Structures are given as C-alpha cells and as structure tokens.
Amino acid sequence: MAARGSDIIATRRYLHARPETGFEEHQTASYIADRLRKAGLEVQTGIAETGIVATLKGGKPGRRLVIRADIDGLPIDESTGLEFASTNGVMHACGHDGHITMALTAAEVLATISDEIAGDVVFLFQPSEELCNGAVAMIEDGVMDLVKADVIIGTHLWNQAPVGYVGVNQSTVFAGADLFEITVKGHGGHGAMPHLTVDPVVAAANIINACQTVVAREISPQEMGVVTFGSVQGGSAGNVIADEVKLNGTIRAYNAETHKAIRESLERITAGVAESLRATTTYSHLAGTPPVVNNPDVANWVTGVAMQAAGEDSVGELDPISVGDDMAEFLNRIPGVYFILGASKAGTEGHHNAKFDFDEACLPIGTEVFVRAALDIEGMP
Ligand SMILES: [Zn+2]
Ligand SMILES: [Zn+2]
Structure with a gap:
C-alpha cells in the first residue's frame, strides 16, 4: 500500500x-x-x-x-x-x-x-x-x-x-436535509396606499418569524432540528408593494420522523400565517435526503x-x-x-x-x- x-x-x-x-x-x-x-x-x-x-x-x-x-x-x-x-x-x-x-x-x-x-x-x-x-x-x-x-x-x-x-x-x-422554496403571493401596488394591496413582504416576514417556533416549540428538546431561511427575494423599490416574495431555506434533523414533522409544520404555519394576512403561499420541496x-x-x-x-x-x-x-x-x-x-x-x-x-x-x-x-x-x- x-x-x-x-x-x-x-x-x-x-x-x-x-x-x-x-x-x-x-x-x-x-x-x-x-x-x-x-x-x-x-x-x-x-x-x-x-x-x-x-x-x-x-x-x-x-x-x-x-x-x-x-x-x-x-x-x-x-x-x-x-x-x-x-x-x-x-x-x-x-x-x-x-x-x-x-x-x-x-x-x-x-x-x-x-x-x-x-x-x-x-x-x-x-x-x-x-x-x-x-x-x-x-x-x-x-x-x-x-x-x-x-x-x-x-x-x-x-x-x-x-x-x-x-x-x-x-x-x-449525518442529518436529513431538505431544500425548500416558499412563494408568498400578494397583490402589489403603491407603497403609499397599502390598504389597496396585499403585502407579501409583511406576510413573508411573519412567516419567517413564525417558522422559528417549529424547532423551539414543536420539536422535543431531545431531538436535533434546524430551520434556516437562507434567501429572501422580493420587491423592486422602496415605494412599491411587490406582488410576490420567494423564500428559500433548508431543514436539518437527525431523525427521519422529526425531519418529516418539521416539514409538515412549516407547510402548515406558512399557509396559516399567509391566510391570516390575506396572502397565499405555495410550499415546494426542491430536493432532500433522509x-x-x-x-x-x-x-x-x-x-x-x-x-x-x-x-x-x-x-x-x-x-x-x-x-x-x-x-x-x-x-x-x-x-x-x-x-x-x-x-x-x-x-x-x-x-x-x-x-x-x-x-x-x-x-x-x-x-x-x-x-x-x-x-x-x-x-x-
Ligand atoms: Zn459537500
Ligand atoms: Zn461531500
């Protein structure tokens, strides 16, 4: 050798x-x-x-x-x-x-x-x-x-x-890993007249915050879990309310059950928060490994x-x-x-x-x- x-x-x-x-x-x-x-x-x-x-x-x-x-x-x-x-x-x-x-x-x-x-x-x-x-x-x-x-x-x-x-x-x-993309759809318009729009930036901000509770509040302290939003993309100018925001992120967990539970919670919270703010969302699982x-x-x-x-x-x-x-x-x-x-x-x-x-x-x-x-x-x- x-x-x-x-x-x-x-x-x-x-x-x-x-x-x-x-x-x-x-x-x-x-x-x-x-x-x-x-x-x-x-x-x-x-x-x-x-x-x-x-x-x-x-x-x-x-x-x-x-x-x-x-x-x-x-x-x-x-x-x-x-x-x-x-x-x-x-x-x-x-x-x-x-x-x-x-x-x-x-x-x-x-x-x-x-x-x-x-x-x-x-x-x-x-x-x-x-x-x-x-x-x-x-x-x-x-x-x-x-x-x-x-x-x-x-x-x-x-x-x-x-x-x-x-x-x-x-x-x-190694952990299970998912890559996901959430599209938050609103209704764009003038930044001065938000009441005539559905603001996807505000909805996206709430979604990101609410999703932090998945690991903090829904996963056993004995289990490892990670939710990271690595990319937020939306909007074109400070006085324009956008039509759409895209969030990209990743999930990690050592246990397959936990991995699945995190994914399901993210989908549920994303849809629920968006609905409460009159926006709509699609959650896409882009790729992943157990x-x-x-x-x-x-x-x-x-x-x-x-x-x-x-x-x-x-x-x-x-x-x-x-x-x-x-x-x-x-x-x-x-x-x-x-x-x-x-x-x-x-x-x-x-x-x-x-x-x-x-x-x-x-x-x-x-x-x-x-x-x-x-x-x-x-x-x-
Ligand atoms: Zn590598
Ligand atoms: Zn490698």
Whole structure:
C-alpha cells in the first residue's frame, strides 16, 4: 500500500484541478472509467448521465460488497492558492476528489490480488451528491439491479477531525436535509396606499418569524432540528408593494420522523400565517435526503476492518454532523456504513469554503479500509 502513496497524491491533485458540478462530471467520469478498464474491471458508464458501476470479480464465489464514492464539485471559485488549484470556477471543496482517489486506488490494488477475494467488489461512482439528487437519479436508472449489493460502504473525509481518525457510528452519521422554496403571493401596488394591496413582504416576514417556533416549540428538546431561511427575494423599490416574495431555506434533523414533522409544520404555519394576512403561499420541496444512518452489524464489521487499517485507538464514534449526504438513499436500501475519515490540515477552512483543503495523508488510510473490507467479504454480516 505504501508504495502507492505518490500515485494517490498525484491522482487526487489531477482530479482537484479539474472539478465539475452535478451531472456535468463528463471528464471526471471518463478518467475514472479509463483507469478502471485498464485495471481490468467490467465498467458500465452513463448511469444517470455520469454515474459509473464497475465490477471486480473475486477469485472465489461469494457475496457482493459495494464501495461508493461521490464525484462532483461545487460552484465555488477556489482561493486556496494551491499549485494544483482549480481555475474553472468549480471547486472540489468537499473532498470528493479524495473520495474518487481512494475508491479508484482500492480498485487498482484489489485488481492485482483479485484471486484472494471471496466475492465481488462493485465500485459505484455517483454524480451530483451536492445537489442531493445523484443517488436517486442512479436508483431511478436501475443501479440497484446492476449492483445487486449485499453490503455497501463509503467514506466522507472530514477536515475537522484529525488525520488518522476513522469514525464508524453505530447509527446516525449525518442529518436529513431538505431544500425548500416558499412563494408568498400578494397583490402589489403603491407603497403609499397599502390598504389597496396585499403585502407579501409583511406576510413573508411573519412567516419567517413564525417558522422559528417549529424547532423551539414543536420539536422535543431531545431531538436535533434546524430551520434556516437562507434567501429572501422580493420587491423592486422602496415605494412599491411587490406582488410576490420567494423564500428559500433548508431543514436539518437527525431523525427521519422529526425531519418529516418539521416539514409538515412549516407547510402548515406558512399557509396559516399567509391566510391570516390575506396572502397565499405555495410550499415546494426542491430536493432532500433522509438522515444518513449506519447499520449496526455492518458498523461492527467495519470497525474491526478500520482498526486493522488505522490502529485500534484511532477508530471511534463521533457525534452526528448536521450536514446531509445522499449516501442515505443507498443506506435506506442496503445495509451499510458511511465512515468518517479524519483529514484536518492547519490553516484551511471547513467544507464548502473557497479555502477548504485536507491533509492528503488520510488517503492511504481510507484506501486501506476499502481494500481490507474487500478482502474480508466472508466476514461481512
Ligand atoms: Zn459537500
Ligand atoms: Zn461531500
């Protein structure tokens, strides 16, 4: 494994310099597919546009382990100053370049020792994680029938945990996340004669305030919930009452029931407040993912594997993190684990920041977890 260290870093830097956003990952996908074909895997491309499934047949018959990696970048103008920084206005600011690198390297390592594998290893490269819609698109495109998975694993590197650390949670890893849009419709007119109008700005302000009570008054104090309105758009001038205001926001919760309850409360409060002020609303669920929840039996297995790769003292459980990830869609259908790989690097910012970076020393560790897992398919629950 150590011998591949420089290849790992070269791969990561090559990918980092060439990020692409959701469903646009054409160059990325062809790079991945080429390397997988060269390694001798059976490769299927074009699943949900840019998704890939590649199968490595083991030397002995057995069950099927899926290793999933997401491949998209974010529409962020990189300002890390790295010599391999992206210059195309898109940035691997979440570490998905690292995810691709680890899965690809594991595939190449395993291809050279495939006779030692008792089963099949399926590599699933997923587009458009950041838009919360790539996993669902692959599922709608029939990926479940292609992979025929017994167990699925994947990792997200995390630059707020130290390098060397591997977090394998027994249950919840990441929150469920919704993106929503509320359109508040009134009746515009002269700012001097509000009585002849229905003011959607005032209705929107009341809606935003009233929605703060969902987490404060309707969710158990034991449960985590977040409601954020990140964007308010409406109106064109100080003396004109607008026809319409658009509110965009996000919901987060660790528990699927809580997640659903928050969404229902927002719809109810939005409609009720609007009606009381003579406005009307439409609530649109734009995209979303359920909470990312590990299977405890697979978690025990991955914990053992990770201890071999990273050392016993380096594997633990971390508090769930309020970000979302559509790995949840696969984990809702296949028993599996999303483990967290520590990747902190001094002087960098967190995920989704233009100054995000991670310590590349995490890459051989994550790769080794994948390789050791594939060599222990017989040990899977
Ligand atoms: Zn992200
Ligand atoms: Zn991510």
